[in-house]
Amino acid sequence: MSEGLRGRRVAVIGAGPVGLEAAARFAEAGASVTLLEQGLVGEAVAAWGHVRLFSPWKMNCGPSGLRLLGALPAEAEAFPTGAAFVADYLHPLAAALRLRGVEIVEKSQVVAVGRQTLLKGEAIGAVGDRRREQAIFRLIVDGPATERVLTADIVIDATGTWSQPNWLGRGGLPAPGERLAAAFLTRHLPDVVGAARKRFDFGRVAVVGGGYSAATAIAALVELRAAGGAAELHWVLRDPSPSYARFEDDPLTGRDALSARMNEVLRGEAGVTIHAGCEVEALSISAQRVNLSLTDGAGAEHLLPGCSEVICATGYRPDLELCRELQVHLCYASEGPMKLAAAMLAAGGAGGDCLAQESPGAEVLRSPEPNFFVVGAKSYGRGSAFLLGMGYEQVEQVVGLCGG
Ligand SMILES: Cc1cc2nc3c(=O)[nH]c(=O)nc-3n(C[C@H](O)[C@H](O)[C@H](O)COP(=O)(O)OP(=O)(O)OC[C@H]3O[C@@H](n4cnc5c(N)ncnc54)[C@H](O)[C@@H]3O)c2cc1C
Incomplete structure (x- = not known):
């Protein structure tokens, strides 16, 4: 066990897979860990x-988590649902961490992180001022019962991006009328063939977006139609000639199957209208339905009226408010930590096969704010190529940077 982290107080924000791995790895290295989660x-x-x-399972579990649990929860090559991943891995891992002395506090949202004795503009490391290294972190935590202050020597931000969906409108902005139409908009992937079925098996349903989330939603809606659902489907994509990339001998068979199916749908599928090269200009409500005004590549507007539901699959962004009082250098394009964003851009940027990514190394995880690290999905900012394996590698690197 490392002496370097013994007695150091680590606050990990976010009990997703990467936050839990960070808690496990820091605890293993002898630190005193508090894990704060806004929900469960x-x-x-x-x-x-x-x-x-x-x-598959073998790629979804972190090395420290597995050391604590002893074994993979299921067959290594099998593909779990999100629910099984939570029930069979994340929850048992949290229980094991508690037994190991990690404090896990649920229903506690961290609303801000700063330094106890320094303002954002004070003590700039780049000009040789080392005071930030000594000043402890101050976290404002809302819940479970009241607001309180927590202090820490090291802070790990593993808050993901799921809580911050992007807007629907053109240019990434809220389209005029978008906020008023909130009741018609689903910002997260609904369980179309399960719990949310009643809302999606009739009327006119629009899906906006061109990534895997949009594909997942369309696949489920098409399945619902095949099972007798009567919804008329509209798929709005910015790309004028959309298609899903397929990779030779793709080991992610679910990804390959989804891409193949979506390419079929894009070529033409009964009950699905494709609005390629279109963006959402505005929304309005009439007769208890929402009307989408779309703009195509030539700037012409056309109306998609009377939608009963709109699934917004336009991606997610990080919560920047959390670390606003810290000296964190963020990329102006992705909003991920700057050095990591620059390294990813140099390696080819977004697009391509997310499986082909290589770790750009530990140093890019440092920011001008000493002992504050962004890991997990949030470290990719608005990028969507994040894989759990990368997050687990980041955790190992961060523990190393902290002297573990
Ligand atoms: C539909 C979908 C499918 C995916 N499939 C795969 C896949 O097959 N393989 C893969 O490798 N990756 C996949 N990913 C990508 C990625 O691995 C997941 O998003 C993963 O959950 C990211 O883990 P994380 O721990 O970084 O963040 P999250 O899982 O998002 O966890 C962040 C946690 O932080 C909490 N939180 C947020 N803000 C605060 C706050 N202020 N205070 C306290 N707590 C806070 C949240 O409630 C949440 O529990 C998928 C993503 C999605 C959306």
């Missing part, structure tokens, strides 16, 4: 519990 352990993954992961 695995809250974000549970929200998409009906979705099957593309990656």
Whole structure:
């Protein structure tokens, strides 16, 4: 066990898979760990519990988590649903961590992190001022019962991006009328063939977006239609000639099957209208339905009226408010930590096969704020190529940077 972290107080924010791995790894290294979660352990993954992961069990569990639990919870090559991942791995891991002395506090949202004795503009390390290294962190925590202050020597931000969906409108902005139409908009992946079925098997349903979330929603809606659902489906995509990339001998068989199916749908599927090259200009409500005004590539507007539901699959962004009082250098394009964003851009940027990513190394996880690290899905900012394996590797690197 490392002497370097013994007695150090680590606050990990977010009990998703990467936050739990960070808690496990820091505890293993001798630190005193508090894990703060705004909801329940695995809250974000549970929200998409009906979705099957593309990656198999052997890729979804972290090394420290597995050392604590002793074994994979299921067959290594099998693909769990989000719900199974929570029930069979994240919850048992949280229980094991508690037994090991990690304090896990649920229903506790961290609303801000700063330094106890320094303002954001004070003590700038780049000009040789080392005071931030000594000043302890001050976290404002809302819940479970009241607001309180927690202090820590090291803070790990593993808050993901699930809580911050992007807007629907053109240019990434809220479209005029978007906020008023909130009751018609689903910002997270609904369980179309399960719990949310009643809302999606009739009327006119629009899906906006061109990534895997949109594909997952369309696949479920098409399945619902095949099972007798009567909804008329509309798929709005910015790309004028959309298609899903397929990779040779793709080991992520679920991803490959979804891509193949979506390419069929994009070529033409009964009951599905494709609005390629279109963006949402505005929304309005009439006769208890929402009307989407779309703009195409040539700037012409056309109306998609009378939608009963709109699924917004336009991606997620990190919560920047949390670390606003710290000296964290963020990328102006992705909103991820700058050095990591620059390394990813140099390695080819977004797009391509997320499985082909290589770790850019530990140093890119440092920011001008000493002992504050962003890990997990949030470290990719608005990027969507994050894989759990990368997050687990980051955790190992961060513990190393902290002297563990
Ligand atoms: C539908 C879907 C399918 C995916 N499938 C795969 C896959 O097959 N394989 C793969 O490798 N990756 C997959 N991913 C990507 C990624 O691995 C997951 O998003 C994963 O959950 C990211 O883990 P995380 O711990 O970084 O963040 P999250 O799981 O999002 O956890 C963050 C946690 O922080 C909490 N939190 C947020 N803000 C605060 C706050 N202020 N205070 C306290 N707590 C807070 C949240 O409630 C949440 O529990 C998928 C993502 C999605 C959305």
